[in-house]
Amino acid sequence: xxxxxxxLYQQVILDxxxxxRNRGKLPTAxxxxxGDNPSCGDQCSVxxxxxxxxxxxxxxxxxxxxxxxxxxxxxxxxxxGKTGPAVHALYKNxxxxxxxxxxxxxxSDLAAFAGVHSFPARIKCATLGWHAALExxxxxxxxxxxxxxxx
Amino acid sequence: MPSWxxxxxxxxxxxxxxxxxxxxxxxxxxxxxxxxxxxxxLVHYYExxxxxxxxxxxxxxxxxxDGYEGxxxxxxxxxNAADPAEIIFTRGTTESINLVARSxxxxxxxxxxxxxxxxxxHHSNLVPWQQAARASGATLKYLPVLGADGEGGLDLAALxxxxxxxxxxxxxxxxxxxxxxxxxxxxFCRRARAVGxxxxxxxxxxxxxxxxxxxxxxxxxxxxxxxxxxGPTGIGVLYGRRALLDKLAPDETGGGMVVNVTYExxxxxxTPERFEAGTPNVADAIALGVACDYLDALGREHIxxxxxxxxxxxxxxxxxLPGIRIIGPRVGAERSGLVSFAFADVxxxxxxxxxxxxxxxxxxxxxxxxxLMRKLGLTSTTRASFYLYNTEEEIDRLVAAxxxxxxxxxxx
Ligand SMILES: Cc1ncc(COP(=O)(O)O)c(C=O)c1O
Numbered sequence: 001x002x003x004x005x006x007x008l009y010q011q012v013i014l015d016x017x018x019x020x021r022n023r024g025k026l027p028t029a030x031x032x033x034x035g036d037n038p039s040c041g042d043q044c045s046v047x048x049x050x051x052x053x054x055x056x057x058x059x060x061x062x063x064x065x066x067x068x069x070x071x072x073x074x075x076x077x078x079x080x081g082k083t084g085p086a087v088h089a090l091y092k093n094x095x096x097x098x099x100x101x102x103x104x105x106x107x108s109d110l111a112a113f114a115g116v117h118s119f120p121a122r123i124k125c126a127t128l129g130w131h132a133a134l135e136x137x138x139x140x141x142x143x144x145x146x147x148x149x150x151x
Numbered sequence: 152m153p154s155w156x157x158x159x160x161x162x163x164x165x166x167x168x169x170x171x172x173x174x175x176x177x178x179x180x181x182x183x184x185x186x187x188x189x190x191x192x193l194v195h196y197y198e199x200x201x202x203x204x205x206x207x208x209x210x211x212x213x214x215x216x217d218g219y220e221g222x223x224x225x226x227x228x229x230x231n232a233a234d235p236a237e238i239i240f241t242r243g244t245t246e247s248i249n250l251v252a253r254s255x256x257x258x259x260x261x262x263x264x265x266x267x268x269x270x271x272x273h274h275s276n277l278v279p280w281q282q283a284a285r286a287s288g289a290t291l292k293y294l295p296v297l298g299a300d301g302e303g304g305l306d307l308a309a310l311x312x313x314x315x316x317x318x319x320x321x322x323x324x325x326x327x328x329x330x331x332x333x334x335x336x337x338x339f340c341r342r343a344r345a346v347g348x349x350x351x352x353x354x355x356x357x358x359x360x361x362x363x364x365x366x367x368x369x370x371x372x373x374x375x376x377x378x379x380x381x382g383p384t385g386i387g388v389l390y391g392r393r394a395l396l397d398k399l400a401p402d403e404t405g406g407g408m409v410v411n412v413t414y415e416x417x418x419x420x421x422t423p424e425r426f427e428a429g430t431p432n433v434a435d436a437i438a439l440g441v442a443c444d445y446l447d448a449l450g451r452e453h454i455x456x457x458x459x460x461x462x463x464x465x466x467x468x469x470x471x472l473p474g475i476r477i478i479g480p481r482v483g484a485e486r487s488g489l490v491s492f493a494f495a496d497v498x499x500x501x502x503x504x505x506x507x508x509x510x511x512x513x514x515x516x517x518x519x520x521x522x523l524m525r526k527l528g529l530t531s532t533t534r535a536s537f538y539l540y541n542t543e544e545e546i547d548r549l550v551a552a553x554x555x556x557x558x559x560x561x562x563x
Contacts, residue, residue, distance in 0.1 A: 001559075002170065005508055009501075009559070040500060041517040041524070041531045063530045065500035066560070119504065 007115030016070035033135035046132040072129025172510030180536030222440030243387030245275040247374035252279035262288030326356035330479035340369040382442035386435035396422040458488030489536035505556040
């Protein structure tokens, strides 16, 4: 396997793809947003329970390639407990990693996505879940009886 | 029978390495490669004959006009149209279908009418009909596809009760770009005619792969793209039966398609000029005529047989892969030269990325068939689509690439 491909499919990514974290609908969600990659059909919904400006709970649901699913899974683990501005800052770092391949030392797990930059067509796979999360934070709160929305 | 080994020598692009491996091009359903003769025709035109058509009286303009109109006649012969005036040059299948949907749809569809399509249509033979139905108040209905994997083909029994006299137009594909199913187009045309419905055939996947005779089919409109039949991109054809075209209003208007223009209005030229406003795509039309020569020299019936052999070998070898789900006709049943498949645990895009590293070009995604994918409970498939220059050894390269990908992701 080439160095580029080994870089792309890091162990961390494979692990999140096989055993996604925080996957499925969140019954207590008060925000939701859906992201699509129309060209490839990848889909990702992100569910949030915002507590003020803080993400108290988060989950994702969807289908797509290993990169998109692992990235959404890892995103949920990183965003949980953070405030809106902190998630925006994280996304900025992540975007920088996948577009340049340069990962600052302190950004441990997100650095696994550095290999994406050698595959420009896959950048939108890696950012799909993040976009849905940022959209969800901006979205209007769901009505308090959320069940019908989440079915 | 043509020597398929020699055929490969006609295609310069095939002789290259991708990621250090000899290229195996299996994305012919998306676009076909071009033989030297077609590339040469483009170069020759721009080096020797380039000029505008139908207006100049100088030597170059006459050569360009002869070339362009010669290509029209050549294509008429290629599909056995009764008259070259039945060949309208467009950008491709999509534009051809949109032209019918707008021009014919606007003139003929009204509330209460039904447009019949099928569940397996490419977006380009589906969305224009949604738009035409919306604009006219007509209803769009779909002929169902049968089987959990679409293996049962279109539901011929349902056709009986769907094809009512309310159906004004029946649009269907000749060969499915996702399932590989070959549709009994002549029978569909016959049954549509019996209720007075106009037929539109999407021949994008069949035109370069099998003999196609519009008169034998009894088709009213046929749409196809040059780039899927070894011709250039940016050129395609709408065939329309003369009697229908003569009564059809133009879609686009402007230069080249008018007889007399005053400040108050204009009158239209007859078909085909009426439907070709503005400077046409002369170079690509001429090169498309050369692609017709190329395919006919080999014989489309031989190409169809070659496709069928590759599809059979691919079906046999792919079915041995653990966990594979192949959609479309089953092993042994008739299918065109393409195979779409999915694995529960490995996504199409990851497969395409891995195969690419092995030099194998595949397509992964929904193939512009989102409603069909949804019906089959899929979001994407991987598609290997074959053409005249592909070989059985290339199928072995495909299978090896898939095995490597499965080992990596699933460990089997
Ligand atoms: C069955 C079918 N119809 C229509 C099209 C659209 O062709 P084009 O993009 O050349 O207009 C395609 C090409 O992907 C196709 O496979």
